[in-house]
Amino acid sequence: MSTKREPSFRESVDLMFNRAAGLMDLEPGLEEKIRVVNATYTVRFGVRLRGEVKTFTGYRSVHSEHMEPVKGGIRYALGVNQDEVEALAALMTYKCALVEAPFGGSKGGLCIDPREYEPDELERITRRFAYELAKRDLINPSQNVPAPDMGTGEREMAWIADQYARMNTTDINARACVTGKPLHAGGISGRVEATGRGVQYALQEFFRHEEDKAQAGLSGKLDGKRVIVQGLGNVGYHAAKFLSQEDGAKVIGIIERDGALYDPEGLDVEAISAYIRKHGGVNMFPGPQYIKDGAKLLEEECDILIPAALEGVINLDNAARIKAPLIIEAANGPITAGADEILRKKGTVIIPDLYANAGGVTVSYFEWVKNLSHIRFGRMQRRQEEARHQLLVDELERLDRYLGDAWSMTPNFKEKYLRGADELELVRSGLDDTMRIAYQSMREVWHSRPEVEDLRTAGFIVSIGRVAKSYEAKGL
Numbered sequence: 001m002s003t004k005r006e007p008s009f010r011e012s013v014d015l016m017f018n019r020a021a022g023l024m025d026l027e028p029g030l031e032e033k034i035r036v037v038n039a040t041y042t043v044r045f046g047v048r049l050r051g052e053v054k055t056f057t058g059y060r061s062v063h064s065e066h067m068e069p070v071k072g073g074i075r076y077a078l079g080v081n082q083d084e085v086e087a088l089a090a091l092m093t094y095k096c097a098l099v100e101a102p103f104g105g106s107k108g109g110l111c112i113d114p115r116e117y118e119p120d121e122l123e124r125i126t127r128r129f130a131y132e133l134a135k136r137d138l139i140n141p142s143q144n145v146p147a148p149d150m151g152t153g154e155r156e157m158a159w160i161a162d163q164y165a166r167m168n169t170t171d172i173n174a175r176a177c178v179t180g181k182p183l184h185a186g187g188i189s190g191r192v193e194a195t196g197r198g199v200q201y202a203l204q205e206f207f208r209h210e211e212d213k214a215q216a217g218l219s220g221k222l223d224g225k226r227v228i229v230q231g232l233g234n235v236g237y238h239a240a241k242f243l244s245q246e247d248g249a250k251v252i253g254i255i256e257r258d259g260a261l262y263d264p265e266g267l268d269v270e271a272i273s274a275y276i277r278k279h280g281g282v283n284m285f286p287g288p289q290y291i292k293d294g295a296k297l298l299e300e301e302c303d304i305l306i307p308a309a310l311e312g313v314i315n316l317d318n319a320a321r322i323k324a325p326l327i328i329e330a331a332n333g334p335i336t337a338g339a340d341e342i343l344r345k346k347g348t349v350i351i352p353d354l355y356a357n358a359g360g361v362t363v364s365y366f367e368w369v370k371n372l373s374h375i376r377f378g379r380m381q382r383r384q385e386e387a388r389h390q391l392l393v394d395e396l397e398r399l400d401r402y403l404g405d406a407w408s409m410t411p412n413f414k415e416k417y418l419r420g421a422d423e424l425e426l427v428r429s430g431l432d433d434t435m436r437i438a439y440q441s442m443r444e445v446w447h448s449r450p451e452v453e454d455l456r457t458a459g460f461i462v463s464i465g466r467v468a469k470s471y472e473a474k475g476l
């Protein structure tokens with residue numbers, strides 16, 4: 001057991017920020033302005049459930065409003081607290097800046113274990129929480145736009161959107177008040193898979209660069225690489241599925257709440273995911289070795305470690321024993337600042353959260369743009385070939401006029417649009433472009449400045465620079 005005090009999650013993010021800001025030439029005082037959380041709202045509300053009034057505590061934190069709306073998920077978990085939502089809100093600011101999604105950073109959370117409630121109870125709780133936030137403009141298409149996070153998904157987003165629409169019946173843009181909605185309630189194709197898909201695209205991009213792979217002592221392709229994933233939820237499941245089914249990677253370990261499964265020959269991700277949905281955990285899954293102390297598997301030999309569950313799982317206690325040469329932070333904050341230092345000194349390459357899990361907010365941005373434009377991407381696909389091209393050109397011009405900068409980050413988008421690609425193809429290509437471009441912006445800093453030792457610091461330097469420019473341009 002280490003005797004050094006582990007910083008809190010927010011302190012950890014701030015320490016990583018400071019490391020990068022210390023290498024930058026920012027105007028005096030601006031560093032602090034960017035780092036601090038602007039405001040955090042705490043709400044306590046009651047809902048009558050099972051014959052008694054139950055009081056819930058929730059938060060919505062706004063880290064930076066250098067761009068509006070601010071954006072960030074809503075988490076349902078018992079451990080939600082102010083420090084956590086503030087850390088997550090800060091990460092959202094840096095994440096959006098890194099992938100050039102034009103949003104400030106925010107995050108919300110409700111202290112609740114959603115598994116303890118029936119769907120109709122969860123709906124009442126969610127609607128009440130949404131009401132409390134929306135009446136203070138903490139849910140609003142132009143001010144603050146939530147999305148799913150741990151413990152929430154499409155269903156909760158649909159309730160939130162509907163609650164906001166009921167409170168703002170004349171707002172034609174009401175649907176844009178939240179992203180991650182179901183397709184039939186204003187959502188966009190490919191949002192559910194987006195964060196895991198982004199993790200896949202991030203690894204694909206990393207593996208395109210020989211020099212970067214060499215830093216981790218890796219070579220060759222993703223094909224055959226041994227992967228251990230922690231958390232087979234939305235992000236972990238999709239990342240594990242795509243990497244194994246499309247890139248030929250071998251998922252040898254899956255860590256869940258109740259333990260871990262291990263098989264050096266590879267695990268069946270689909271079968272295990274279905275088993276978790278049915279039984280609530282991995283214990284008794286037939287075949288692979290079951291390890292009761294699941295977190296121990298983080299320390300097993302593998303090529304790529306994907307923490308995709310919680311923050312702080314790689315910390316001062318276990319960092320020195322982590323053997324993976326490459327860690328991609330699919331979760332937010334899985335590596336504490338202290339562990340980050342230990343791993344850096346060991347030469348472990350870390351693809352940092354602010355980049356690695358930005359696929360979710362990137363596709364959320366497409367969804368928000370789609371809601372505001374009131375145009376369904378790929379709408380003309382089924383029109384007759386000869387009439388279609390001109391219609392698409394006209395439609396694209398209209399979109400461009402409204403939403404100019406939306407397309408600039410996706411160079412393949414126009415070509416695909418004019419070809420009549422469907423929405424899912426457009427979303428995936430926009431996400432792929434975004435993940436490639438953002439990686440390249442980080443690696444350029446990483447390789448061109450000797451004092452920048454790691455991708456995380458490089459990512460923060462790119463993000464902080466952009467936020468600083470935005471503050472400077474508009475005045476504070």
Ligand SMILES: NC(=O)c1ccc[n+]([C@@H]2O[C@H](COP(=O)([O-])OP(=O)(O)OC[C@H]3O[C@@H](n4cnc5c(N)ncnc54)[C@H](O)[C@@H]3O)[C@@H](O)[C@H]2O)c1
Nearest residue numbers: 149150151195231232233234235256257309331332357360
């Ligand atoms: N959903 C998104 O679009 C999104 C976007 C960006 C970042 N993230 C981050 O990704 C992480 C996971 O989010 P999610 O949306 O996949 O959540 P989720 O609720 O869908 O899945 C979380 C998974 O982790 C498992 N888990 C919980 N505690 C665990 C523990 N102690 N050990 C092992 N497994 C555990 C759960 O059983 C579940 O399967 C979070 O850090 C979240 O902030 C999510």
